[in-house]
Amino acid sequence: MDPILLGKGTTDDVPVTLLPALANRHGLVAGATGTGKTVTLMTLAEGFSRIGVPVFVADVKGDVSGLAVAGEGGGKLAARAAAIGVQDFAPEASPVVFWDLYGKLGHPVRTTVSEMGPTLLARILELNDTQAGVLDIVFKLADDRGLLLLDLDDLRALLNLVAAERKAVSAEYGLVSAPSVAAIQRALLRLSQDGGEQFFGEPALELADLMRVNHDGRGVVGILAADQLILKPRLYSTFLLWLLSELFGNLPEVGDLEKPKLAFVFDEAHLLFADAPPALRQRIEQVVRLVRSKGVGIYFCSQFPDDVPDNVLGQLGNRVQHALRAYTPRDQKAVRTAAQTFVPNPKLDVAATLPQLGTGEALVSTLQAGGIPSPVQVTKIAPPRCRMGAITEAERARVRATSPVGTRYDTPVNRESAAEMLAARVQAATPAGTPAAQQDGEGGFGQKVNEFLFGTRRRQGVVESVAKQTARNVGGSVGRSVGSSIGESVAGKVGKKYGGQIGNQIVRGILGGIFGRR
Template structure:
């Protein structure tokens, strides 16, 4: 049913994605997203209940139909409807006719469900080493000092060749750092017991939240997010995030890690006739909340450069200014649903949204944003102008096209049926636990304990080099059958009591053996 790459002969005929129909003027035409500009990123914004999720489903379905894989998070549970064919009612059919959707028929999409907790989809895992200290510190909500200690832990693991695969490995290494704190402080930098304790407590909270399932093996392979099925349709990867989004830093850090992995792994391809992957970041404000400047700079760099890797990133949030200006300026495809200007915050968001669109003389953007109905949006997509390519089109008031799938949640039985037909279940559903830092450090402790509890003769042989060392001791102290040097000297001393020379010999011999001072 699924495959990773489609040949050109099997791929669907390239055609624009129908976003909707312009209703700015009575003669308004179709509003389209050109596939060759799908990697120029985008934004879907609007107040709760205005139709953002349906717009995301329409875009995801459109990308899938032209052979572009999609990855998006399902924060409310209704995006899962992409996996099941819809049941249109008369109202929906009237809209289809009004927009002029060609060849409309209810249809399911090829979907793979994922879940960090492994309950509502295939487990998504990565190793602690791959996550790295920067993102892990953000997940654990560490301060700068504690983050510095975490950097030392990762460096120590590298220097000693210890694999950090899961949280048990990280905890074991923190124990080692605590035990060898003085030596590590000398070699790597100051490590306090308070910082180590704070990291350990943060790890405990993370485990109690169930996030320990995320760290381990087998790790996620990016090729499994970029599949097409036998019909050449792009597979839509849906991350179950209704529980994950309750842990905002874990949710945003995971998606940022995944985006960074795509950026670092995929080759440069330039501008293609369609993207290799469309990556949707729902609840985008969580990515930037409390993000330090260095992390924001990294996000900006990834978003700016990942376009040349063939990946289009689409942010979804309530307000356009949830996305920083330096990133907002890189989002070429815009869909703005209604905003209600009830508060100063809302009024500012309306102004920002109005200023970011290319003006249309037939449309007052600021007034229209507050008057949009459910399923309507202001849309501006990149297109080719007479003298330029990839320029934003003037903003259009648009009636958004409905998807062919179900616009709502699916049942557990339907979800299980989709999972049963997944091509990656056998690969990810069973956890692998190979020897790593925790096992190696535990083995070292057991070996030390075994030597400590060994018989005295064996322990002495193990600690001091075996037979040669024992022979030296026998020569000095003697055995049951033979007199040693100490006994010989003692007898000689007894014969020369009071002699200054004898006293010096005794102190000299015993002093050299037992470490005394002469």
């Protein structure tokens, strides 16, 4: 199979390519803002698609969407392509499916609470160890009682059940405290406000729809609209980590293939590792190390190589390093780190060259036959055939109208799950006639009138205590009742309890303030 052409080396004047059989050894695309990382990702995605490899990439700035329409071609791009040696360069679009967690710029992406699992969910909710333990208990209780956890309403219903049966649950599963349950509920509220209501539910995403090949044998590029999602870094990184874990857990072992089953591009990779607890980092490292044998190649994209932990960085065999500007001590350290990660080239001083690379140039080293890294080359990256920029809303609408997944995910489904099942049990346990008995009593119309005039019982207590204190201060006594029908029906307990002279004055003052009487 023909290799993917990345560009042409200026050091040795040879083509720089990526071998499909070694593309599942993962990779890294790094560099400062404005140095050409996004264009490199688009060239890489096009190359995978042309050889029949599906791609999933997050579109953080909106310009990756240009893969869906043909570029202009001609002019400087055609001249650059000819100089690099791109065969039959012409404007061309790639087959694209748009996805969006919020369902606005693409098909909604959903998963169920059960599929997410307590570990990743605890990270989204930013729970401490104690609260994460309570969440583990909630999931275990749902399994034991046959309650489906599909959306956030189901999880709230289970939390309410745990709070109501806290003593029994603590005795069977471990200590559950009311503050921990309340903390999880507050975290769920924050997640709901961040868009979690749209993310959790059905129909859940099927991995097969991310691994499509069109009728021409080209891999479909799934583009996740992440311009708004990136503002919620925990939700963004946890979603992509969940997706990676799903691929790892559901795909069979295939070993080394002629080409990958899927290329997974993780933009803004530092968000995946920022503030991640050690256990989660260990899980990430495990998935990255082992998912290779499932036929999945992962490509991290970030500004600095050291944004990726050393244990993960060591698994990335294919490197594309754009310019790093050594303006600060942090930048200087990053330059030294990047230079040390490449196979040395006697013709090239990597540390001196890296800060001076131009836009569209990069230091590239890829795995060659036998899995041996090639010597690092200063490379002019080949231009993509698609548009290098964002598409219009009309163009996006046309692409969505011809989506191979149709409207399968566009309409949410709410089948019976934990929330509905628990609500039905409560209703079945409620004695017949209870709501009607409360129509005009406790909780009925009369109570609502009292609450409107005097507030809740807690606030009535304040009025009562003030009235008692006033009566004691002036030496009055509580004697007779208000005596008027309005005082009996509206004032209720306050009018009866403080029916003396002082009580009448307080009630008349309250009623006068409400109805505008003096």
